[in-house]
Amino acid sequence: MVHFELDEREARDMRTALSIRLVGMREELVHTDNREYREYLKAAIERLEGVLRRLDAILAGLTSRP
Template identity: 45%
Template sequence: MNLEIADEEARELRIALDIRLREMRNELVHTDDHAYRADLRRSLERLEKIAQKVGGSGPG
């Protein structure tokens, strides 16, 4: 699947992804539920890959 978006849209998407990734990392640190932690980690890894494709500073 290919998604064509304008540069401005890509910047907005990257900002949204950065915010969500930061929230997920914080949640990951504070959860004790091992199954939830594993699911969260997999989701986080997928979103980090998407963020790299969109461009920008990378995980942070």
């Protein structure tokens, strides 16, 4: 497992960049006919969506602090 630290602004920027990339990957998935590439994209999208969910949970915890 790999760990690295981001400050809150970096985490929000990373969330934005990841969300934008996922939109592009989903669009690419719709338009590709290559079966192997489609499977690669599906797996990569699932992994990145998991990262995005974790990042969202972390950011939600930061905003709920007193």
